Amino acid sequence: MAAATAPIIHSTFNIDRIFHALGDPTRRAILEHLSHGPAALSILAKPLDITVAAVVQHVQVLETSGLVHTEKVGRVRTCRMEPAGLSAAERWMQERRTTWERKLDRLRALLGEN
Amino acid sequence: MAAATAPIIHSTFNIDRIFHALGDPTRRAILEHLSHGPAALSILAKPLDITVAAVVQHVQVLETSGLVHTEKVGRVRTCRMEPAGLSAAERWMQERRTTWERKLDRLRALLGEN
DNA sequence: CAATTAGTTAAGTGAAAACTTTACTATTTG
């Protein structure tokens, strides 16, 4: 019963990789930067005091998780945020949270009826 | 300009700890279990093939992040989900995502006007 | 074309994280 099983269309997203990518504060800082617009690797590196090589590795993690897309033109690799990955993670959390909240409501209703 | 700065009330939540806690698949499995209702440590441990000691450690991480609350009665420690932490993480993602989506819209509008 | 800029790749280091083992305490139950 309850809601019909949703068709699995968007399973290109690996929730494991997404949450792992989001687990690191530097990668979240990169995402935050990219939310204001696309940026080259060297631009992303500037405010973070780590080497460009480290930034490259973080961006690779973000890219294989699907949270970021990159494209190289000339010698510049431009990174841009890919919002669908975030949506997938938001959905995961929302599902768990609402499942729990519904459970709580039912419990409260039962207790209220006594 | 733009929106007024939101008063910081709910900063009891450490977004760093929350995202770190969510970064581990075993901890997400525990949360998933708890979304269906509170459970004792030993119940949580059963489907995961790791020792109870390891589960205790995961639950400690979840608890210090605020995603889970636990209480010991007799010899049983019962764990229950705390949805507010998830909401905080959802909010973080939604903010970054919508910032980016608004940016995209403005860009599209500009291009559309040409 | 020489110098600079942007990024890449591989290998190594150190620290954090996940997990186990072991020994132990407190509670419950037959």
Place this chain on the structure above:
DNA sequence: CAAATAGTAAAGTTTTCACTTAACTAATTG
């Protein structure tokens, strides 16, 4: 009360992760 159950705490092991260094390629610019 003896045995079983539920969890705890500390210490050690293994694995993963973030980061650096260093040597290199390709594109751009003075």
